[in-house]
Amino acid sequence: MSGEPVPLRVAVLAGGLSLEREVSLRSGRRVAEALGDRGHQVTRLDLDEGLVDRLVDADVDACYLALHGKAGEDGTIQSLLELLGLPYTGPDAVASAIAWDKVVCKGLLARAGLATPDWVAVSSDAIQDMGAAGALDRVSDRLGSALVVKPAQGGASMGVRRAQAGEDLSGALVTAFSYHDVVLIERFVAGTEVAVSVVDGAPLPAVEIVPRAGTYDFAARYTHGATEFFSPARLDEAALDRCREIAVEAYRIVGCRDVSRADLMVDADGNPWLLELDTCPGMTETSLLPMAAQAGGWDFSVLCERIVRLAAERRRPAHA
Amino acid sequence: MSEIQLDRYRARYAQRTRGMTASEIRALFAVASRPEVVFLAGGMPYTAGLDFDAVSEVTESVIRDVGATALQYGGGQGLPELREGLVDVMAAEDIAAHADDLVITSGGQQGLDLVAKLFCDPGDVVLVEGPSYVGALGAFSAYQAAVMHVAMDDEGLVPEALEQTLQWLVETGRTAKFLYTVPNHQNPAGVSLSTPRRERVLEVAARFDLLVVEDNPYGLLDFKGELRPALRSLAPERVMYVGTLSKVFSPGIRIGWVAAEGPVRDKLVLLKEAADLCHSNLTQYIAQRWLATQPWFEHVVRSRETYRERCEALLDALSSEMPAGCSWSAPAGGFFIWMKLPEGIDARELLARAIRARVAYVPGQAFYADGGGGDHLRLSFGYSTAEQIREGVRRLAKVTRSELELVRALRVGGRSSAPPP
Numbered sequence: 001m002s003g004e005p006v007p008l009r010v011a012v013l014a015g016g017l018s019l020e021r022e023v024s025l026r027s028g029r030r031v032a033e034a035l036g037d038r039g040h041q042v043t044r045l046d047l048d049e050g051l052v053d054r055l056v057d058a059d060v061d062a063c064y065l066a067l068h069g070k071a072g073e074d075g076t077i078q079s080l081l082e083l084l085g086l087p088y089t090g091p092d093a094v095a096s097a098i099a100w101d102k103v104v105c106k107g108l109l110a111r112a113g114l115a116t117p118d119w120v121a122v123s124s125d126a127i128q129d130m131g132a133a134g135a136l137d138r139v140s141d142r143l144g145s146a147l148v149v150k151p152a153q154g155g156a157s158m159g160v161r162r163a164q165a166g167e168d169l170s171g172a173l174v175t176a177f178s179y180h181d182v183v184l185i186e187r188f189v190a191g192t193e194v195a196v197s198v199v200d201g202a203p204l205p206a207v208e209i210v211p212r213a214g215t216y217d218f219a220a221r222y223t224h225g226a227t228e229f230f231s232p233a234r235l236d237e238a239a240l241d242r243c244r245e246i247a248v249e250a251y252r253i254v255g256c257r258d259v260s261r262a263d264l265m266v267d268a269d270g271n272p273w274l275l276e277l278d279t280c281p282g283m284t285e286t287s288l289l290p291m292a293a294q295a296g297g298w299d300f301s302v303l304c305e306r307i308v309r310l311a312a313e314r315r316r317p318a319h320a
Numbered sequence: 321m322s323e324i325q326l327d328r329y330r331a332r333y334a335q336r337t338r339g340m341t342a343s344e345i346r347a348l349f350a351v352a353s354r355p356e357v358v359f360l361a362g363g364m365p366y367t368a369g370l371d372f373d374a375v376s377e378v379t380e381s382v383i384r385d386v387g388a389t390a391l392q393y394g395g396g397q398g399l400p401e402l403r404e405g406l407v408d409v410m411a412a413e414d415i416a417a418h419a420d421d422l423v424i425t426s427g428g429q430q431g432l433d434l435v436a437k438l439f440c441d442p443g444d445v446v447l448v449e450g451p452s453y454v455g456a457l458g459a460f461s462a463y464q465a466a467v468m469h470v471a472m473d474d475e476g477l478v479p480e481a482l483e484q485t486l487q488w489l490v491e492t493g494r495t496a497k498f499l500y501t502v503p504n505h506q507n508p509a510g511v512s513l514s515t516p517r518r519e520r521v522l523e524v525a526a527r528f529d530l531l532v533v534e535d536n537p538y539g540l541l542d543f544k545g546e547l548r549p550a551l552r553s554l555a556p557e558r559v560m561y562v563g564t565l566s567k568v569f570s571p572g573i574r575i576g577w578v579a580a581e582g583p584v585r586d587k588l589v590l591l592k593e594a595a596d597l598c599h600s601n602l603t604q605y606i607a608q609r610w611l612a613t614q615p616w617f618e619h620v621v622r623s624r625e626t627y628r629e630r631c632e633a634l635l636d637a638l639s640s641e642m643p644a645g646c647s648w649s650a651p652a653g654g655f656f657i658w659m660k661l662p663e664g665i666d667a668r669e670l671l672a673r674a675i676r677a678r679v680a681y682v683p684g685q686a687f688y689a690d691g692g693g694g695d696h697l698r699l700s701f702g703y704s705t706a707e708q709i710r711e712g713v714r715r716l717a718k719v720t721r722s723e724l725e726l727v728r729a730l731r732v733g734g735r736s737s738a739p740p741p
Contacts, residue, residue: 017357019672022350048354124722128729136730158344159672170730174666177726178673207324222342225327232322291324 007039008061008312013077013088016047018069019179020156023222027283028066034301035064035308047071055084062312063088064304065280068155073280074100087314089307091279095255099279102152102184105254109274112253114246116274117265118143119186121152124177133170139185140165146188149173151180155278157217162188189275191267194233194240195288196247197281198260199303200310203244204292208233222286229288231295239270250277258310261289335442336464345683348671352680358712360634361680363507363655364703365567369623374614375606381613382605394601396593397585398424398577402604405611406577410563412617413539415550417561421579423588424599428537428564428576432459432500434591435533435560435578439497440465445489447499449477451658451687451696453507453535456500460689465497467689474649476513477501479520486528498531498560504548505538505654508687508698512548512652522555535562540620542653543628552579560584565607567655567702568620574600575607627655633706634699637713643721648699655702658684660695664727665720667697673723679715 012035014028015021028044036042043058045051047067055063063081065088071077075097081088091099099105103121110116120139126132139147145165149172151158159179163172169185176183193209193216208230211220220227233240247262254260254277261281264272281289283304293303352361382390397403403419410417425431432455440446442464448456450469460467471481482499489496501521503513513521525532534551542548552561564576578588592598610616634657638648645662661667667683674680682700684693701709 017351017354017678019348019351019675021354022347025350124726128725131729133730133732156344156347158347173730174723174727175669178669178671178723179676208322218344218347219341222347225330226341227326229324229326230322231324234322286326295322295324 009041011043011060012064014066020069024068034304087311089311091257117187123182143187148186151176152182153180189265191265197289197292198251205295206233207231243272358679360699378609390602390605394598396589399604402608422577425576426574428562431562431578436463445496447496454686483524500533502535509658510649510651510656532559537567538654573603630701634701637710641717657699666694673719677715679712
């Protein structure tokens with residue numbers, strides 16, 4: 001067989017009620033336009049009470065999940081689409097739920113022997129009902145004084161703060177608890193930040209991240225030009241190899257599918273530390289996965305096409 | 321080189337765009353606009369209360385009767401017939417004006433932009449109330465003005481504080497280009513400048529030869545219909561007046577105006593032409609006919625009754641729901657309540673928790689150019705129904721209580737482990 005591949009009917013799901021709605025809408029618009037340009041029949045859907053009816057009516061070959069945040073990444077939408085028998089991009093509900101919770105995901109990866117900075121998880125219940133605040137000064141004994149405080153669930157660097165033990169840890173905890181009731185206090189690793197995206201099990205070129213203001217926070221992520229990016233990353237081959245291995249290992253251990261992005265910090269000794277694993281990486285103009293794809297020679301629409309084809313191939317024979 | 325250029329224009333941007341970055345807070349408002357979230361954030365008026373048959377009729381008549389003109393370019397100063405109509409709107413507040421004093425702008429916001437463009441070089445000092453309208457802060461900072469806040473209390477701007485600030489500026493060899501004030505039902509503080517203070521503020525302004533920009537979107541929205549003397553009426557030679565139809569008719573129609581003396585008016589016309597040639601003739605005609613043929617003041621009276629009911633619902637709900645340590649302004653009109661949070665709670669930090677609980681407000685920091693205001697938040701009662709407002713406050717009270725418990729627990733824990741004093 002030869003010739004043009006058959007165009008697909010694709011629903012691009014974006015938006016929802018998560019705190020990352022804005023970023024998701026940006027990703028979704030871009031993916032929908034790229035797939036439309038490639039001749040696919042694209043329907044854009046937000047997550048609301050009419051979703052199931054519209055999904056059933058649309059009768060699509062695949063759903064592209066451009067959802068970030070709760071309900072889109074935690075297995076909720078994945079379970080629903082499985083029930084409806086609709087193939088979708090990204091991992092199944094179980095892998096989504098594992099990757100979505102940083103405490104679970106880091107624990108799983110650490111147990112498998114991947115290097116991830118040591119951490120302590122604290123819940124607001126423990127603070128309020130068990131006097132956990134009194135134990136916070138032990139954090140520095142274990143993790144050192146330079147810390148990163150982040151909500152255990154959520155992305156886009158929302159609610160993430162650097163903190164020094166004994167100084168501004170309480171303030172950083174209050175911020176992070178605003179986003180989720182469990183918070184991760186992590187040892188801060190200084191070094192070179194890189195992201196390694198994986199598509200269908202194979203790594204794309206690493207992208208090095210150098211925020212001009214020093215921290216890769218929300219503004220640094222979503223303002224064009226606020227961060228310098230380099231691909232290939234300016235690291236030696238051994239460190240880059242190790243980063244790629246970790247990214248692919250993490251993809252395999254968690255049970256990712258189609259696509260993932262591992263965020264790593266390579267310390268002064270050249271050792272990579274896995275910071276986070278994202279199973280539904282951003283697809284905005286300033287996102288890392290599209291940059292990695294570009295560096296690997298695929299333009300954005302080719303990347304979208306690859307991902308959506310992987311999902312469409314999983315369509316149940318009964319629907320064929 | 322392996323650098324990926326995401327913004328190849330970066331080195332070419334003007335200095336004034338520094339600091340214009342993506343913001344987490346702004347991103348959170350994308351969720352806040354979903355119907356599931358009780359929206360106590362924006363200053364949107366109750367446009368659903370308009371008589372849409374009448375609006376349709378007016379719009380149709382414009383196209384039918386003056387279509388070719390309405391769809392054509394217009395003059396930079398704005399449609400003369402509309403300016404006549406706006407003189408009547410000002411007269412409803414006992415403010416005397418001539419149609420020739422007025423320049424039509426795209427909402428009051430463009431008036432603020434043009435005034436800042438006219439008066440502010442980078443580094444020029446502009447005085448504003450503390451807190452002040454977020455849109456004005458944005459307009460002034462776009463021209464790199466150095467914004468300084470002057471204290472307010474329950475009677476509005478404190479004249480003594482204004483005097484002190486001006487004196488301090490003199491002593492440091494500087495002058496302020498103008499004072500920006502919202503004297504009626506201020507956004508966000510919800511208070512009005514008392515009548516005796518109006519005189520005092522203008523006295524101080526005269527002594528220091530300070531210009532005043534009076535922004536008056538809410539003057540007609542006093543719950544009892546009380547009118548306060550406009551600064552413009554008291555000192556027309558010193559005061560530029562910014563008006564708008566956004567709150568009394570429609571923000572979608574984008575009709576605002578500036579009333580100023582001849583030399584300033586002429587410059588504003590030139591700036592308006594440079595910015596967008598002219599205001600939309602179509603919306604100007606619609607506004608003009610709305611004012612000329614419809615009982616617009618009855619709509620104002622009806623809508624302020626709606627706002628009064630909503631404000632009452634908000635005040636009642638706050639009294640019965642909010643934890644100790646919260647306090648708030650009791651507005652006599654307008655759209656806003658300015659609420660102080662219990663000690664230790666930061667409005668910006670609380671926002672994500674509130675939005676997760678499906679209620680949205682604006683953190684106090686938005687209304688300060690200097691990062692202050694974190695102990696306050698602004699609640700708007702213009703848009704949501706009384707029932708939604710009550711539910712929103714229940715949610716807000718719950719998250720405030722949770723935050724308070726958390727902050728206290730962290731403080732107690734921190735204290736127990738701290739060395740004795």
